[in-house]
Amino acid sequence: MTNIHDIARLSGYSVSTVSRVLNQKNYVSAKTRADIEAVIDKLDYVPNAVARNLSRGATLTIGVVLPHVDHPYFTQLLHGIMRAAFAANYHIVLLPSKWEPQLELKYLEALRQHAYDALIFTSHGLPLQRLATYQRYGRIVLCENPHDYSLPAAYAERTATYVEAFTYLKHRRHQRVAILTSRPLEASATTKAMVSAYEQVYQRALPTELLYTGIITAEDGARAGTYFAQLTEPVTAVLTNGDDIAVGMRRAYLAAHQPVPFLIGQENQLSGEVLGIPTIDHHFETVGARALDLAISEQPQSIALPAELIINH
CATH class of the missing domain: 1.10.260.40 (lambda repressor-like DNA-binding domains)
Structure with a gap:
C-alpha cells in the first residue's frame, strides 16, 4: 500500500x-x-483518514445514542444536532440503543477506544452514575438534567411548564386528568416531572389508572384512547406526550362515540395547530444544537432551556 x-x-x-x-x-x-x-x-x-485523525487526536465524529426515532422528541433533537454538526464540520453517527444497557456499554467502550470524540445521549437505559465513569475517555453529553452528576447537558426545563399546564386545566375545572408518557415512572425523568407537576398542582397523588405509559406513536395514542373511553368514571382532560398522539386519542374516542376529553399535546406539531389544542413546545431542535456545541467544546456546563405552553385558538 x-x-x-x-x-x-x-x-x-x-x-x-x-x-x-x-x-x-x-x-x-x-x-x-x-x-x-x-x-x-x-x-x-x-x-488514510483514520491515521490522520489519530495523528491529530480527533475523529471529528460524534456518536448520538438514541432509542428510536418514532417520537418527535428524538427527531427534533436529531435535527438540531445535525444542523449544528454540519456547521461545525463534524460527522454524526447514529447509535440505536432501544434503552438496552449492553448496547449503551458497547458505545461507551467505543468512546474509550477513541472511535468518537464524544457521545450525546438523547436518552439512556444505564444509570447516570455508570455514564459518568466513562467521562475520562471522552465527552459525554446528556439531553436531560444531570442533577448531582458533573456531566455536561443541554435540556428542556419541563417542570415549570408542566405545572403551568396542570394549573391551566385546574382553572378550567378539570379534576379527572390523565397523563400519557412513553416510559414508566421509575425509568423516565420526563414521566417523573409530569406526575410531580400534577401532584404539586392538585395536591394529591395521581391515581394509578390515570397514568398510561408505552405511548410513542399516534397508534399508541389511539390505544390509550380506547382504554380511557371505557372507564366507568371518565376523564375530562388528558396531558398527552405529543400532538400526533392527541390526534390518535381523539380518533379512538370518536370511534367509541364518546365525548372527547380536553387534550393538551406536546412538541408543537402541525397536527396540534390544526386541531386547535394547547401544546407544550420544548424547543428540542435548539436543545439538540446546544448539545452538539457542548460535545465539541470543553465547557462542563449544563444548559437549561425553558419550555413554552402554547394555547392555540
Whole structure:
C-alpha cells in the first residue's frame, strides 16, 4: 500500500515537504507542489483518514445514542444536532440503543477506544452514575438534567411548564386528568416531572389508572384512547406526550362515540395547530444544537432551556 514515504522517495522531496502538500499548507513553492502532486496522481494515493485523525487526536465524529426515532422528541433533537454538526464540520453517527444497557456499554467502550470524540445521549437505559465513569475517555453529553452528576447537558426545563399546564386545566375545572408518557415512572425523568407537576398542582397523588405509559406513536395514542373511553368514571382532560398522539386519542374516542376529553399535546406539531389544542413546545431542535456545541467544546456546563405552553385558538 502506497504511503507518504513512497511519495517522498519517488518525488525526491522530504517527508515533511510531502506532508505540507497533502495538508494544503503554505511555504511550498509552486514547482515543488506540482512535482509532488504529479507523483500523488501517478500513484493514485489517498490519505488514510483514520491515521490522520489519530495523528491529530480527533475523529471529528460524534456518536448520538438514541432509542428510536418514532417520537418527535428524538427527531427534533436529531435535527438540531445535525444542523449544528454540519456547521461545525463534524460527522454524526447514529447509535440505536432501544434503552438496552449492553448496547449503551458497547458505545461507551467505543468512546474509550477513541472511535468518537464524544457521545450525546438523547436518552439512556444505564444509570447516570455508570455514564459518568466513562467521562475520562471522552465527552459525554446528556439531553436531560444531570442533577448531582458533573456531566455536561443541554435540556428542556419541563417542570415549570408542566405545572403551568396542570394549573391551566385546574382553572378550567378539570379534576379527572390523565397523563400519557412513553416510559414508566421509575425509568423516565420526563414521566417523573409530569406526575410531580400534577401532584404539586392538585395536591394529591395521581391515581394509578390515570397514568398510561408505552405511548410513542399516534397508534399508541389511539390505544390509550380506547382504554380511557371505557372507564366507568371518565376523564375530562388528558396531558398527552405529543400532538400526533392527541390526534390518535381523539380518533379512538370518536370511534367509541364518546365525548372527547380536553387534550393538551406536546412538541408543537402541525397536527396540534390544526386541531386547535394547547401544546407544550420544548424547543428540542435548539436543545439538540446546544448539545452538539457542548460535545465539541470543553465547557462542563449544563444548559437549561425553558419550555413554552402554547394555547392555540
